[in-house]
Amino acid sequence: MTTEDKREVIYRHSGAVRATHWVNVIALLVLLMSGLQIFNAHPALYLGAKSNFDDPVMAMRPMKHGDELFGITTIAGWNIDTTNLFGVAYDEAGDYEIRGFPWSVTLPGHRDLATGRRWHFFFAWLFVINGLIYLIYSLISGHLRKDLAPSGSELKHIGASIWEHIRLKFPQGDEAKRYNVLQKLAYLIVALVLLPLMLATGLAMSPGMDAGYPFLLEIFGGRQSARTIHFIAASGIVLFVVVHIVMVLITGVWNNLRSMITGRYAIKLPEGQS
Known part of the structure; x- marks a missing residue:
């Protein structure tokens, strides 16, 4: 064996x-x-009883830089480019959609x-x-x-x-x-x-x-x-x-x-x- x-x-x-x-x-x-x-x-996520849009713990949102729109994920004040994953997604025609998760x-x-x-x-x-x-x-x-x-x-x-x-x-x-x-x-x-x-x-x-x-x-x-x-x-x-x-x-x-x-x-x- x-x-x-x-x-x-x-x-x-x-x-x-x-x-x-x-x-x-x-x-x-x-x-x-x-x-x-x-x-x-x-x-987006916040602390406390109400939403503080200017100070989220975490957020997936669009941000404009020049003429282009980017998807930005903010975590504890740090901004990360997550375009086409979180925040903003573009299709093959170049049109975009604002959303969090896919x-x-x-x-x-x-x-x-x-x-x-x-x-x-x-x-x-x-x-x-x-x-x-x-x-x-x-x-x-x-x-x-x-x-x-x-x-x-x-x-x-x-x-x-x-x-x-x-x-x-x-x-x-x-x-x-x-x-x-x-x-x-x-x-x-x-x-x-x-x-x-x-x-x-x-x-x-x-x-x-x-x-x-x-x-x-x-x-x-x-x-x-x-x-x-x-x-x-x-x-x-x-x-x-x-x-x-x-x-x-x-x-x-x-x-x-x-x-x-x-x-x-x-x-x-x-x-x-x-």
Whole structure:
């Protein structure tokens, strides 16, 4: 038997984990794209209760230099030329369109703010309900404590884990049967920090919730601050998803997909282990 043949198939993900994972995939994709649709209605972020057009935290807007119009993205006072990407886009005929993100990455489509909001709110509640189901399952089954909570010894070796990932050296054998410390920390940051922040700021910006519970906006320092925090939290989740997809591609697309469809995951055994 060759080294390549030395593999062990384990049952890695339960049915509940797999089901909630795929609901999250759909919900997050629609939330992101409909969220960009909403953002494009006014592609700028501020701090405080009101919009300060002269001092945005971030903005995608047109700026004229001479006779030419450029798309400029402003981040904390720094101006970056993002023509044809953010701010202003030209077509082949030379005509331009002023917008934030490209309409191709928004749902439901070109300048449909009302429908975008309805989609966003519907899938936000789907995402919340799905998250509560996952949380209840994790607490009852012990998944949160056994699989996601890092131990003290794992935290002490976080530097070594980072170095191994930089070298694209991934766990084998028994170590591959459980999440590594970086995975655990990433999942916990998303689940316990970014997602609650996104949910809380989203509720704070809802007119119905704002009318009944005005203190929500006060907690975040005003509507515009809540919108900015919501955008930052969403960006953090997008970054997590991008890294997650890259790791899936690097460590084996079919093996990772199979584990999230059937629950079964093949781990490579170190040489000399059978």
